[in-house]
Amino acid sequence: MAKDIRMPKLGQTMEEGTVVTCLVKIGDAVKKGDILFEVETDKATMEVDSPAEGFVKAIIAEVGQTLPVHAPILVLGDKDEVVPQSFIDSLLGGAAAAASTAPVAAPTPAPVQPATQPVAASAPTVSGSAVSLAGVKVLRLQKLGQTMEEGTVVNVLIKTGDSIKKGDVIFEIETDKATMEMDSPNDGVVRAILVESGQTLPVHSPMVILTDKADTPLPQSAIDAIRSSGAVAEAPKATATTPVPVPATPAPAPQVKAAESVPLTTGKVFATPRAKMVAQDLGIDIRRVPLAPGAARLTEADIRKAGQQPTTATVPPQPTLSLGQKVTINRLQRIVGEKMLQSKREIPCFYLNIRADMTELVKLREKLNKNASVKISFNDFIIKAVAMGLRHYPIMTGQLAGDHIQLADSIDIGLAISTPQGLVAPIVRDAFNKSLVEIATYCQGLIDRARSEKLTLDDLSGGCITVSNLGGFGIDSFIPIVVPGQCSILGIGRISDTCVPMDGNILIRKLMNLNLSVDHKVANGADAAQFLDFVKKTLEHAGNFA
Amino acid sequence: MSFKIEDMRKKAVPKIGALIKKGALTADQVKDWLRTMWEIRYFEDRVYDLLGQNIIKGASHLYAGQEAVAVGSIAAIEIGDVIGSTHRGHGHCGAIGNKYAQDEKARQDHWNRMMAELMGKQTGYCNGRGGSMHIADVKNGCLGSTGIVGGNIPTAVGAALAEKHKKTGKVVLSFFGDGSTNTGSFHESMNMASVMKVPMIAIVENNLYGMSVPFYGRSIESAGCAANIENIAERAAAYGIPAKIVDGMDVISVYLAVKEAVEFAREKCQMSMVETKCYRWYGHSRSDAREYRSKEEEKMWKERDPITVLSRKLKEEELATDEELEAIRVQALKTIDTATDFATNSPWPDPKDLAKDVYVEESYPAEVVAKDKEYSSKAMKATETFEKLMKTLEGKTKKEISEKARAAIKADFGMDVIAIKDALIAAQAEEMRRDPNVIIEGEDVGIYGGAYSATKGLLAEFGKDRVIDTAISEAAITGCAVGAAIRGIRPIAEIMYVDFITISMDQLMHNGAFNRYMFGGHAKVPMVLRTEGGVGRCIAAHHSKSLEPWLVNVPGLYVVMPSTPYDAKGLLKAAIRSDNPVVYIEHKATYGQMGALPLDEYIIPLGFADIKRPGKDVTIVSYSRQIMFCLAAAKELADKHGIDCEVIDLRTLKPMDAKTVAESVRKTGRLMTVCESFCMAGMGPEIVRRVIEYPFENGRTGFDYLDAAPVNLAAADVPPPMSEPLENASIPTPDKIVAAVQKLVRK
């Protein structure tokens, strides 16, 4: 039977205690009399020992937390007993009532209950739940008139450490109508002032953190969290004071296989029976599948489309390897490993990131490929752009050769290709003098030869840079390792629709991340940055390729 | 006038002794009649008690008082002759069972089975499916008994037609009450039997009341009255049918009158009527307080109790002693006691057999099914080619082009190209040649060749006995087919417009479709009802409906609707060969529709849909003329909109090939139904239901495979209007199908 252990009254006058140490962990067997916590009261530090025997099922009290007498601090249970979350939740609910502290927050942000908007802070307590910091209150910008939406702080009339009383004037606030006084809705000690004179902020933004007592613990993380919490959607009814909810340990990540970038649809998801069936078969969570514009319900096509996108939770392909297996390293993988180790040892790298707007290029590519016999890939454009960039910034072709830096004779660019045997990066020779179509044709040949293990030594030697594209795997951005013998390597992410501010509007553009890892022995940041910026701009102006 | 009414009551009844002396009867025979009358009487008394104890449930119309009619009439026929019974049929069933019983054991067995049927037991004559109102031993000379007043008379006409057709020399006794002579079925049947000249005897049991209403006159002031003539025999006269009136309380009188009528029927192959004046002892049913007749009247009739009348005669003529008569009574009582015990101790029918015997189970050899698939797609291709040739070939006249195109199809595909009308004629002709028991009856099917020419030329080949023009009597046409089918021939009844099926419905459903089941699986009704429906000729609401939903709602029927000449011929041949009643509905706008079909003989198995066009995006399910609209729409959708429709022709609506449809939806995820009938509780919703419920081998149902809400296109819920634009607006057309499919796919 699960049994809750509560904060004991360790002395006549004790009303609350701060947890100093926790001496047990979940799963521990404890006997009656074993010490569970060290607790500091206003008088002394004392030990809390177990009033019963059992196994620790949940630790509710966190180190640093100040809890009233009788607040639940720990749950004991039988050896294999599973204590339901609901039991813990009920303890917390009861505690709140008993100790008349701040209400227990709902497990997830509930928009209808803005007062319990959780903020990121330390003090993790119970998984899946969120509790408020005891004795902490946030004063927010009050709506001082019907139409008031924001206010500018004209005067700050308090300072940190002040004890204030309900009704004290704490700020002068200017609205679109007038300058008014804002007074405190609560008693307390000013622990943090989150605004300064001249600042304009929306109604309900946090302004001041009060605590009941001057020494009420208030971790910096909680202050930061409150500061960044912003305006809550609605004012709490009678007062502008918001109890500070502190989220508990984030719930363990739900066991969904793939990336969770698509937000969950809440409420009923309308989907055809077939869509549901296919989703079930493919292991896709229909709540993560976006509805087509104007559509009333998800259909099979939506699910299948989602199933093809790596961003959606799909069943991973059957693993060909099993746990515990010894995987033999093939020659190729050994070479890759050695080279990469050499690179890390010998090449002091710095890393640059830039985003290119590929919108125009996407269109151009579509147009070019429409009736073309040779289809041009994005890599072909990138290789071409890189070739143009290297021509402009030849230093980026260099290699340290004893006392000097030797620049390359021709612009040879490697292309990283994943084959069943492993990773190879054959070279596109003299890329600058090749047309786009020639590059495309050549690359296709390289890829075919790589996949059929027909690359020659010549294909693989030399080069001044490698282009490595993981966009096809859904990767947004990654940092590649420079191939020894080359100056840099360019890592390409996927092209994704992104909201971009442009000319005062927000437009949806197709952006792509470019990460350049550079050998600092050869080039400095400024060179490399200009080179990368050049490549970006080349890609952005589709006219360069027309 | 060519009729005569003979009132036998005016003549002295011959003495039994005299009849025995003449060799017309034996004393044992007459004593056995008495015993049967006692058995019927005790049976009815017992049923009355058991109803009171709720051991027998349901309706029970008791025969007590009328025993002389059943016993005397049935005594006058031979083994192999046929009777048709009514809701008040225990007496008929009792008497004919005794006639067939070879020994005491068989006789006891007979009463056992009767009582068991009344109790709804498995051992009953109909395995508990029929009960009181449908009690019949259809294996032994009984057509069955109906609960629809007057409904049994048309089937008797058909049965008599069958005996005549088969030249068996057998006759049919049709029992019915005074009340039923006011129904259309009675009048249609009397007229039809008279015209057809069939060996039938109508036995009218004029017990003076139809439920509470006196047929004529009244003994209670406030009672109503059903007719303005006293003797029903006069009605027979109106149809040119000779009739007699006899004392129905005297078994000897009844016997002698019916005997004469039976001989007349056998010799002349003609019908006559015997009106028996009789009286029922109990109320119409158990709950009847008999307020509509006076106690004096009851007393007067009861003094003439048929058992008393016969017992007295036997005693007076010293043909039996009191002891003998008492022994007969006691023996009868014992028989009924034993029957009651038997029935009480009999098992109930097993609910798992609930659906047993609705249909005669039929299956087709795999080759037939495979051959149809092959022929069907070949015929589609050949028809398509034919249509192209008709547009491209040159010739002076349309006929010349058509002949050229036909010759090309014959050369290339080995197929003929004919119109649906000719396919129908060919199917019937082939089956009539194959089976001499196939006959056609209906309005204008003879010289005229049918309103839509679907029997044209058949009269010339098969003669008036097999291609029978009838009066305009839809109930009798249908009932006649039912009765003839039950008696072993294969009638094709033509109902000119499906709209008129509203008049046929009682016969088609209650007798045609239900008889097999109601009579415990002992009957079969291998008939075809051919008719046509649909809009397309601007003939308004009484001639343009599509009523197939009415028909598929009838357990026991098959419903077939062809769309091409190939289907029309193969399906009709299969329908004629089927042992189940098949309603075969053509479409009035398609008789001239040309299409290819094999040169050699073939049938199309009933219950198999046909994929008229394979596709992957949408499943369109339809039948009859709408298939052509669907195919036209599918072509446009493919050519102009890149939507690939699968068009499924159900061909047989009942039993429905849900498998083919569900498998298709499994593939496409989208379902549209296109029907020319009204939508509410109609074919479209039914197809959708079948798909949704269809169980797949993997545990999923059709529901799981739907990727859009199914769409039903059907006739507007209006009486089909005459004006052409309105008529077109009232049904699905290719443009509407195209639009609906686009919407369905876009969703």
Ligand SMILES: Cc1ncc(C[n+]2csc(CCOP(=O)(O)OP(=O)(O)O)c2C)c(N)n1
């Ligand atoms: C078509 C039809 N209408 C009404 C009834 C209800 N009903 C059953 S028996 C009966 C009376 C029939 O009278 P009659 O034909 O004289 O036979 P009887 O009952 O007198 O033997 C009636 C009205 C019915 N079963 N069928």
Ligand SMILES: [Mg+2]
């Ligand atoms: Mg009557």
